[in-house]
Amino acid sequence: MKDQKIVIIDYDAGNIQSVKYALERLGITPVVSNNEEVIRSADKVIFPGVGEAAWAMNSLRKNGLDKLIPQLTQPVLGICLGMQLMCESSEESNTKGLGIFPLQVKRFTNERKVPHMGWNQLDELKGSLFDGVQEKEYTYFVHSYYVPCSEETVASCNYILDFSASLQKDNFYACQFHPEKSGSVGVKILENFVNL
Amino acid sequence: MLSKRIIPCLDVKDGRTVKGVNFVDLRDAGDAVELAAYYAEQGADELVFLDITATHEKRKTLVDLVQKVAKELNIPFTVGGGISTPEDVGILLNAGADKVSINSSAVRNPKLISDLASRFGSQCVVVAVDARFADGKWEVYLNGGRLATGIDLFDWILEAERLGAGEILFTSMNHDGTKNGFANETLAKLSEMINIPIIASGGAGNMEHFADTFTEGKADAALAASVFHFKEIEIPNLKKYLKSKDIPVRI
Numbered sequence: 001m002k003d004q005k006i007v008i009i010d011y012d013a014g015n016i017q018s019v020k021y022a023l024e025r026l027g028i029t030p031v032v033s034n035n036e037e038v039i040r041s042a043d044k045v046i047f048p049g050v051g052e053a054a055w056a057m058n059s060l061r062k063n064g065l066d067k068l069i070p071q072l073t074q075p076v077l078g079i080c081l082g083m084q085l086m087c088e089s090s091e092e093s094n095t096k097g098l099g100i101f102p103l104q105v106k107r108f109t110n111e112r113k114v115p116h117m118g119w120n121q122l123d124e125l126k127g128s129l130f131d132g133v134q135e136k137e138y139t140y141f142v143h144s145y146y147v148p149c150s151e152e153t154v155a156s157c158n159y160i161l162d163f164s165a166s167l168q169k170d171n172f173y174a175c176q177f178h179p180e181k182s183g184s185v186g187v188k189i190l191e192n193f194v195n196l
Numbered sequence: 197m198l199s200k201r202i203i204p205c206l207d208v209k210d211g212r213t214v215k216g217v218n219f220v221d222l223r224d225a226g227d228a229v230e231l232a233a234y235y236a237e238q239g240a241d242e243l244v245f246l247d248i249t250a251t252h253e254k255r256k257t258l259v260d261l262v263q264k265v266a267k268e269l270n271i272p273f274t275v276g277g278g279i280s281t282p283e284d285v286g287i288l289l290n291a292g293a294d295k296v297s298i299n300s301s302a303v304r305n306p307k308l309i310s311d312l313a314s315r316f317g318s319q320c321v322v323v324a325v326d327a328r329f330a331d332g333k334w335e336v337y338l339n340g341g342r343l344a345t346g347i348d349l350f351d352w353i354l355e356a357e358r359l360g361a362g363e364i365l366f367t368s369m370n371h372d373g374t375k376n377g378f379a380n381e382t383l384a385k386l387s388e389m390i391n392i393p394i395i396a397s398g399g400a401g402n403m404e405h406f407a408d409t410f411t412e413g414k415a416d417a418a419l420a421a422s423v424f425h426f427k428e429i430e431i432p433n434l435k436k437y438l439k440s441k442d443i444p445v446r447i
Contacts, residue, residue, distance in 0.1 A: 017292040021267045051317040110391050113416065115319050115362060117393050119241055119446040120198045138199060138446040140272055142294075142319040142362075159198055181272045181294065183236070 006030045006194070007042035009069070009082075011049075011059045019048045019079065022180035022190055034063045044074055044193065049081030053105075053145070054093035056081055070098050075196045076172050083167060083174035084145055092145050100172050101152050105145050108160050115144045116159040120177075127154040127168050129175075129192050137185045139165070139177035147176065199446045200410045200438070201241035201417035202431055203395065204424045206231060209248050211257040229264045235424070236271050238431040241446060243269070244297065244365075244419060247277030255284075259291050266292020274322055282311050289316060297322040297365060300338040303345060303352070306359055313360025322395075323361040325353060328369040334382065341369050349382075350389065357390045364390065365419065367397040375401025375423070380413035387414035395419050403429060403437045410443050 008019055010032045023030045023046075030046070031038060039045060047069060049056055060066045069076065069086075078086045087097045090105035097105070108114045119138040122130070146163035149156050155166035157176070167174040173193060179186035206213050212226040232243055245265070247258045255278070262275055275288050276297030285296050302308050302323055312321045326337045327349040334349035353364055366386060368379035378396045387394050393416035396409040400420035406429075409415045423429045435445045 015289060015292065015294060017263075017266055017290060018294070021292060022270060024267070025270070050319060052314070113391050113393050115392070116198065117319065117363065118198055118201050118416065142272075144318070178272075181270060183270055186270060 002027045004028070004043040004194070005041065006044045006046065007039050008032045008046045008048060009039060009065065010034045011056065011063065011065055015050055016048055018178075018180045019046055022186070023194075025187070026191060026194060028194065034065065036064060036068055039065075039068060039072070042074060044196070045069075045072055045076045047076060047078040047082040047086070049079065049085060050142075051081060052092065053081065053084060053090045053095040053097075056085060057095050057097070060085070060098075066098060070100050073171060075193065077193050078172070078174035079180070080143060080176060080178055083176055084143075084147065086167075086172060086174055087147055090145060101147070101150075101167050101169055101174070103147050103150055103152065103164075103167075105147055107145050111160050115142055116146075117142045119182075120157050120159060122155045122157060122165050122177075123162075124156045125154070127166075128196060129166060129168065129173055129189055130155060131192050132188055133185060133192075139175075139179065139182035139185055139189075141165075141177045143176060197444045199241070199444045200415075201395075202239070202406070202434060202445070203242045203244055203417055203419040204235045204240050204431075205244040205246060205397070205419050205421045207246050207248050207421070208258070208261060211261045214248065228261055229268055232265050232273070233268050235431070236269050239435055239447065240271065240431055242271060242417070243273040245273065245275050245277075246297075247275065249277070259287055262288055262291040262293050276322070276324060280305075280308070282308075282315055285312055285316060285320075289320060295320040295322050295362070297324045299324040299326065302356065303336060303338055303347065306355060309356055309359035309361055313362070318360045318362035318392075321361050322363045322365050323353075323356040324365040324367070325349065325356070326367045326369055329379075329382070337369060350386070353386055353390060357392055361392060363393045363395065365395040365397055368399065371399030372397070374399055377401065377405040378409040378413055378415070378418065380409055383409060383413035383415050387416075393417065400429075403434050406434060407438055407441045407443060410438070411441075
């Protein structure tokens with residue numbers, strides 16, 4: 001597992017260092033790149049992201065990554081904004097996404113404070129990303145937009161309403177929370193991805 | 197359920213923690229990275245590092261520290277102190293910080309808040325506000341509480357939210373250091389007024405104070421320094437206590 005090539009997509013949106021360090025703690029030396037060939041040749045790809053959706057999509061387009069990512073056949077893990085960009089569209093600046101998950105990203109209503117920020121519990125865990133993770137474990141979330149629950153939902157969370165904490169379809173995996181910032185639970189989830 | 201956050205605050209100078217850290221079981225009580233790892237282990241939900249290194253030349257030590265902490269730590273952390281431009285923020289976030297806290301620079305140049313929010317996202321912009329209650333009003337202070345501004349606390353916090361702050365860190369100067377509890381009445385008022393999370397700071401003395409600030413004060417998170425540094429309160433005990441009071445915490 002430790003000699004595999006994991007590429008973190010670098011598109012100038014987000015805290016790539018944290019993801020890189022989290023993998024290094026697992027004994028992996030990831031490659032950070034926006035180069036198409038490098039990304040294509042990876043064993044696994046991580047697509048992180050924080051920030052604003054339209055800005056991030058523009059940044060992906062500049063490098064042709066908007067075309068590349070949906071074509072990838074190795075396991076891909078989107079994190080936070082990365083997960084939202086993998087959907088069809090987002091209410092954030094009416095942004096068209098990568099269309100990997102046939103879902104619409106919505107904004108939380110102001111019934112409670114937005115962003116949804118802090119540690120919240122995972123429910124209805126399914127799939128290999130959550131092997132060894134218990135129901136109701138806490139992970140760290142920071143987001144103002146959410147993906148509704150659907151067929152692709154493999155973990156849910158509740159804030160204002162039930163929403164997708166994690167998605168999976170074919171080789172595409174995604175987390176709304178930050179596994180790289182979620183203590184030992186996050187370590188387990190990243191380890192599961194690496195071990196796929 | 198979204199849990200209430202417990203946040204130890206570490207003052208750092210030239211990459212080392214200062215002021216009232218008294219940890220007998222640490223190899224080096226001044227080592228910020230070691231202390232950060234200890235708190236993460238104990239169940240701290242986030243950490244705040246306040247850089248009190250005043251001089252510009254010494255800023256590099258902060259970036260080095262952020263990098264070291266990010267390498268070790270798998271919980272979120274905020275860095276504050278002397279941040280006044282988007283360039284400063286870019287460097288700290290690239291080094292691995294999750295959020296930055298801005299205070300005086302935001303009051304002097306409120307546009308900084310919107311510049312940071314549009315470039316890096318609101319989620320990483322914490323606006324810290326120090327205020328003192330006197331003569332019937334809450335007034336915002338700068339420079340670590342040395343400079344009165346004449347600005348009304350409530351006006352400023354509404355403005356900070358409007359400009360794109362992702363979170364407010366409110367320190368009551370009347371309560372700070374007293375160990376008599378947080379400014380719960382004011383915190384509750386602020387919490388109802390704005391729609392972004394608020395971190396209570398200043399006044400923690402015992403475990404009940406934390407429970408009170410989450411219930412009466414309606415705070416989303418509570419920050420403290422000396423009660424943790426001197427082990428007057430240990431985080432695992434605090435969380436057990438809060439849980440027994442039906443306050444949602446991550447254990």
